[in-house]
Amino acid sequence: MQDPDKTTGHQISVTSGGQALRQRAEDIAREKMSLSSKKLEAQSPETMWQTLHELHVHQIELEMQNEELRHAQLQLDTARARYFDLYDLAPVGYCTVSEQGLILEANFAASTLLGMVRSNIVGQRFSRFIVKSHQDGFYLYRKQLLASGGQQGCELQMLKGDGTPLWVTLQATAENNADSVSVLRVVMTDVTERRRADDAIRDSEERYRNLFNSMDEGFCVLEKIDGEAGKPLDFRYIEVNPAFMLQSGITDVIGKTIRQILPEEPEDWFITYNRVCTTGIPIRFERSLATQGRVLELYAFRIGGPESRKVAVIFNNITTRRLAEAERELLDQALQDKNADLERATIIADKANRAKSEFLSSMSHELRTPLSAILGFAQLIESGTPPPTPTQKRSIDQILQAGWYLLELINEILDLALVESGKLALVLEPVSLAEVMLECKTMIEPQAHERGIGVTFTELETPYFVKADSTRMKQILINLLSNAIKYNKAGGTVVVKCIATAPGRIRIRVEDTGEGLSPEKVDHLFQPFNRLGQEARAEQGTGIGLVMTKRLVELMDGVMGVESIVGQGSVFWLEMNLTGERHSHSHAVPPLTCAQVKTGAEAPLVTLLYVEDNLANLMLIQELIARHPHMHLLTARDGNSGVEIAQTALPDVILMDIDLPGISGLEVLEILVKNPATANIPVLALSANAIPRDIDKGLESGFFRYITKPIKIDQFMATLDEALAVARAVPDRAASKSDR
């Protein structure tokens, strides 16, 4: 029936089956053979042929059966191979685990999942691949499986061969195999990615919750309710955060609609939200919530795609901010108004200040003009021939003393006004202390001598230079020296010392031996018009002097002070900044002397021109000049006639008032300087404008000297002589004179 040689032999079960078949076939054959051998001779040839034919058919039958068997074998092989492919390439890990927990089999996906080759997995304990903390859980799971037998799942964390953790879902069944030994068939699915996504979603959810609950802004989600037939459009509150109540002032809204909660609010709320819902374009807007008396700033946006019916709104209560802004606007407006007022006030003040300065300047001029006549004529009488009687002399002295005092008052008030209005211009430059001291000494000596006071200037060991305005520096020192002499005891002394107190600082001390000052008196020392009880004494003074002095020192970055002991004397001191620079402009006018005055018949005839509109002043100078027979005085009452006379008469010296009808003295000078015939004639300004600025301007314009009214006759004559000396020294002037 079968041919053993034709079996492939590699499939044990098939081979053993084949052998049994063959054995049976051989037995049958042998039986038949024995029968045939016994009956062979008795059989007829027909019977023999019949038997042979039967055998042949059997053989063919066997061969056909064999062929079928081989075909079935092949099909089985294919099925088995397919089964193994399925087993290995299944997308889930699969393994068989013994009752004791050993891995008996594992598919390819299981080895991939655990990251190890299959040979290293099979024979290992399954729990070796489970993280420690999940092992107890797995133990219970296994126990339950074996007890119940049904399919059960669990999710636990496993470890790959390299220690990487992964989340796995197990689906297992317990089964008995052929030998009725329990095995677990375990399907493993890697769910790490899903777990990760779940975690991410949970985190995101948590973050959203946190934000939702902790944000300052009110937040709500609204759902659109379509207006049914006849019913208006509305929105329902689905979700609100805790800040919603704080910001809106509305409570208990979930599930209700806006129309239910806020029936009074206008229609545009719904229009706005509907627009956001249909267009998907977010809107930021501001609206007052009349029901709650609040102003809200809102931001509405659609949640989801075009199909969405949800609108989220984030909003803030900005009522306070808006109120504050409104208030600030009002304040701003008020401030602007104030500023405008202030500006107007400043303009008015500036105008007033300018007017004040102009008033002071003109008042000074107006006061000086009559004073000029008083002092001038008094001096004229005092020095006239015949000399005044002793009684007349006493009266004239009183006039002169009062007059000069009045002049001093005017000067001091003018000066102080200038300082107080900030109009005093100082030129700070290196000033030689030695030079200033020498000049002051020269100037103060006659006064000291007159009063019998000894003045000592201690020698300077170093040539100090201070940063100061030289004119004002002299004014300060003269004031202190003058006071020290004035308020000294009879036969007293004044000592001036310079001490370097700190690097770059020098202290100038003026020490007197007067009565001294009590602390109370010192306190009131620097107040104007406070003469500390000196009113009763003969010495005159306004008390402005010290105030002015202190202001000047401070304007030059210095400090001034006083130390005093009652009964012993006072020390007035000032401290100034020293400077390393050495250059020094000496603005000092050469000391005035009367030595050059030459009188007598042999003196050459000189011509003077006086341009002056004020009759009293004109008469004064006329009378003064009349005492000098060699001087001939021409006069003009205005600028233009002054120019005319100057150009025709070519006088030796011109005396010029500044304030004149028509053109001013400055303009006259300008014309004279431009004409070569008159350019070299010395012109003396003779003006009641005593403000330093005016004096400087005059000197800059080219006046030979600037004499302020009232004049001191001696000084005036001395200056005139100087001018005459200069006039004589100019050769072409001398030549033109001799031609005449």
Ligand code: MN
């Ligand atoms: Mn005048």
